[in-house]
Amino acid sequence: MISKIYTLLYQQYGPQGWWPIQGVYKTKKEYTAQERWEIILGAILTQNAAWKNVEKALQNLPTTDPQVLKNNPQVSTWIRSAGYFNQKTKTINSTIAFFQQYPTLQEAAQDKELRQKLLQVKGIGPETADSILLYALQQPYFVVDTYTKRIFARVGVTKAKVGYEKIQQQIHKKIDTKNFNEFHALLVEHAKRHCTKQNPRCTDCPLNRVCTYAKTHK
DNA sequence: TACCAGGTCCTCG
C-alpha cells in the first residue's frame, strides 16, 4: 500500500524537486556549504510553523554563515516570523555548536552515529534530525511529519497513533532510498492540495480509491 | 474569533 501511495502521488503531481528554497535547488545534486546551512536553518524554523513564515525569516537573515549567526543577538529578531523565536534561536546556536565538532558538514555526514548525536541537541527531535540528514546531508532517513501521519492514518496504512520510528521503518522497508526525498515532498503537496486537516477534498483525490477515509466520507 | 501551520521539551501519572 505504501508503494501504491507513492506511485499514485507521483503520477498526480510529478517530481517535486525538494528542498524548496525559491526554486534554487530543483536542478542541483550537490549543495554548497551555504546551501546546506540554509536547509538546516529551514528545518529548524519550520517546526510547527507555516513554510511561508519560514521563508520570510530566511529572507531576513543577512547570511546563512554559521560563524556569523552563532550567538548573534540579532538572530531572534531576524527569525521572528517563524514563531517560537526564542526557542529556535537557542536551537540554532546549539546546532551550529554541534556541527563545529566536525571539520565540514560533509565529514559530519560520514559519522555513522550522527542521527543519535543530533537527537541529543536540545531542540532537535526526530523530524528535524531526519530533515537535516536527508535534505542537507543526503543520508537515507525518511522524514515523518504531521502530513505523513495524517495521510497514512486516513488511508488506513497505520493506526491513528503510531510512533515516529515505527512509521519510518515501514517506509524504509517499502520505498527505495533514492526516493525518500521525493516521497516526502509528494506527501506534503498532497496534504496541502487534498488531505487537509479540516474538510479534506476527497472527491477528486488521487488516493480515494485506496483510502479508508475517503470511502466513508463522500 | 478560532484554528492551523512540514515540532519539541517538560512535567506528571
Added chain:
DNA sequence: CGAGGACATGGT
C-alpha cells in the same frame, strides 16, 4: 511510555 501544556507568528 502517553497525555497535556508551553512555546509565538501570520494567514484564513
